[in-house]
Amino acid sequence: MQSPSRATPRQTWPEPLLHQLAPADRELVKRFGTGPSVEVPYGLVHRAFEAHAATAPDAVAAIDVGTGDTISYGELDRQANAVAHQLVTAGIRPGDNVALFVRRSIPMLVGLLGTLKAGAAYVPQDVGITPLPQLAHVVATARTRVILTTSAHLDRVPEGPHVWALDTPSPGASTAPEVASEPADGCYVLFTSGTTGKPNGVKVTHRNVANILLTAPGSLGIRPGWRVAQLLNVAFDMAAWEILGCLSHGATLVIRGTDIGAAARMADVLIATPTVLSVVDPAECSQVKVVAVAGEPCPRPLADRWASRCDFFNSCGPTETTIVNTMQRHDPSAIRLSIGRPTPNNTVYVLDDERKLCAIGEVGEMWAGGDCVSAGYLDNPALNAERYAPDPFLGGGRLMFRTRDLGRWTPDGELEHLGRTDDQVKVRGFRVELDSVSSVLEGVPGCARAVTLKLDDRNLVSFVTPADVDVDAARAAVESALPYYCVPSSVYAVGSLPETSRGKVDKRALLALAEAAPLAARVAVAS
Template sequence: MGDVLFNKGLNKASHQSAATRTASATLAELWERTVRSRPSSPAIVSGSEILSYDEVNARANQLARLLLDEGAGPGRLVALALPRSSRMVISVLAAAKAGAAFLPVDVNYPRERISYLLADAAPALLCTVRGAAPKLPAGLRMPQLVLDSARQTATLGALPGTDVTEDERGGPLAVTDLAYVIYTSGSTGRPKGVALTGAGLPALAEAKVAAMRITGDSRVLQFASPSFDAYVTELLATFTAGATLVVPGPDTLAGGPLEKALRDGRISHAVMPPAAVATVSPDAVPDLRVLVVAGEACPAGLVKQWAPGRLLINAYGPTECTVCATMTGPLAPTDEVTIGRPIPGVSVHILDDDLLPVAVGEIGELYLSGAGLARGYLNHPDLTAQLFVANPFGADGERMYRTGDLASVRADGDILFHGRIDDQVELRGFRIELGEVESVLARHPDVAQAVAVLRTAATDGPQLLAYVVPTHGSTPEPGELREHAGRFLPDYMVPSVYATIDAVPLTPSGKTDRAALPEPVRTVRPTVQEPRTPAEKILSHIFRDLFDLVEIDVRSNFFELGGNSILAVDLIQRAQEAGLALLPRTVLDHPTIEKLAAIATLGE
């Protein structure tokens, strides 16, 4: 394993991997090695489509040549505005073969956010498909390729499917080249692009294949949105082992749809956040032999439920360190839940305010070092210098990444996670900078100040709450604020509950005192409007059950009651079982029982 440093620098626990490290190789080289050894094996299954390693390789080579013809290449970015699909996987491989870095763009994000990402990253070109193109902002100043258009389909079909040569690329591939850029929530109110080279990919591939025991017969679920770095893990682990990547449709995977994807895809291996895992029954997915939970703290109850009968691993790692920094071994139902130990090539440092290692059992800030560290933040040298600091435990020029996470080391070397130092939180596996949420809300003309906070209620679970101080004489409505936030933020960052306060409470040092914020008071209507239509009665029953309510009003707002994207999946599934046709976007646009019932289609 990697290194854990602790105890004021006097003791050092070093854990080396028993496996031989994968030789230094780029993503394209790791992929092509498997193509040579398993050309006819299934690489991707997507619905009825089954593509062998040879077939995927040929398509990726054709697209790589098209990308090169359009200006992509080493040191340049290719934006991929594509849904979860086999085409997205092939496009990532094509960018790697061209020597370019890929920038995933979630077409379901607000147009303003997409505009910012593309303006900030300035990719050489953007790839999309006809179904996604209308969701992109107008007036983008970069070449665009609609990959499934008649013109591009014909062009791609005429290009050679053989591996791209150094002459075509203009030079050899190198692990030090930029491999991908992932945008994460930013404390300044703007997302920040984390720029990763390929240097950490071989060690990550080796660690995941070994820990997850992936073989050529494994079937790995492609769960993560391409806009999150866990996507890289899924591709690497699958293709390095010569396994099969099972790609479901682009819908949200939670509850019934997730259970169906796992069962229908005969998934044997998966990497998912605990919040998603909690929506599925272990008994319903007997083929799932190996499960890695990552992205947020893993509850002990989930381990107790899922560890029996399968290999369960807890993993930890920020985007700034090539996806994964630490992993546990197989967890038992009674284990204390740790984040494990460093993977090969990663060193963990748990330090005090003077950058000295803390003693065993003491809590300090977690720093990471090793080949997998990002270059830094794209176009943000000041922020890069602030968080990527000199490594006093390494050679000259080596850096550490300051995670902002609190941790301690147990006597046996396993690491315990103790939460965040700053205002970054994790909700359902997503990292959220509260400052970005606050900045967006503060742009509303009726808001003078805004504070966001993550709170866990006994009945509703974790929720993102927003407190606003109105401008003089104004009274912004929660629905108005939610609509405003949804124009600039992805749905997982839009607060569920909005409360108006006279002033933001402060600590003695003058900082926002989030702990002193009052519990939000829900609006009480003078009269309750009972359900009248069959659809309203069905939805009222579902709402009452979801939120454990005795009394329900058809004007009740799903999000104000504490609804979130995972509960929305549950709502839609229950509605469909009752004969009502609803879509995820419908809940977002029409969040009250009354409005949902008015547009829902009631089957016979």
């Protein structure tokens, strides 16, 4: 067994950085903003999978609901070892990146684990829906010399690198190759949407991933005998939570087909965005024990509905802070739905525009520190300089990351998520937080979900689900709760909200719908 990874040492925040706070707030800000110091059992996340493969080789590692195929831990380990040997023979070394252009499948798991065993980072994209120019951009930016895919998609990948079909049997040793990987080496590279129209590649290390997946609460209590649904796009970082979170704890991954509900009904654990979770009926998921959401703000009604049936974790964190860096188990009787506190070996700072600590209750921008902070963007020094900065609180050469999430500490030490800085818009000269409008709408009887967008410099527009929500009552609720400039000019009731490929609300599609409709018509439109 690999030696455990040492926990991030506790450090005292320098007193000069606390001077502007009232004495009562100084200790609270330090205490609330510092996650527990916990030892991580493995420095390389795939070593946890290998331990289960060694002790329980006959246990079922994955079930593909669409095809009915299954694979055991022992066989998955053997096939991944064969791929790893091929990669090493081809010259792949620690520090390299290997493209994983696949759809949800058992070969996807083989390629992912084989890449990690070879010491490289996997670079995932859904080959079935990602345009070829974007795949070519990913290959060029990540400098991948090998593409792993399946035989059905050989004609959908860019030319240039070596291309291997994972579903074609390949010879190789049954044991893992000897590779000198380190926790600081890349585990995966994910591409996030960029302001230039081209996605940015983010390098996430084994230390980052092991820290969230192998400690509580990020481990979600996953254990042998449990089933974890694999619902999300492989190119989305929360898919790593599903896949590696499951296999590193000896559970069975349930890979969905076209029917999300079918996989969810088989599972003990669901990890999803609120948009994806909203299409699953909790009444039909009696086996589900734990649910975790992240990726976008969670509507309170959705959280309450699931939390009344199982352990429900509301979480937050961008790709650059490794899936999530704050979590909170939600109680339906709680005053508020919060994103909790920092996860183990991590820190959170609520800072003002001058990067000074905000007092308890004061709204600021959340910065993340500790072992969650990823290794940065590939070939983008300007963006790295904008979003990563030396961490003056932990020191020691560590970095902190600017999340662009707005938040504040509550008096009892929880983080309230108040939207994105880019969701703070100017309407009629006033600053408006779009999520605050949506939050009021989600309190309207019968409203399950709301999204608010800026239509132009004078008008907001909101969408609510389901289609039978009383839109006049919804608009009136905002009028009674918020200033006039926060009241949407139009409220549309829709059957469902459009999704992006990563399971988030497609705001561009909603804005196009709003722009095509008469502004003054507050009518219910069916999706």
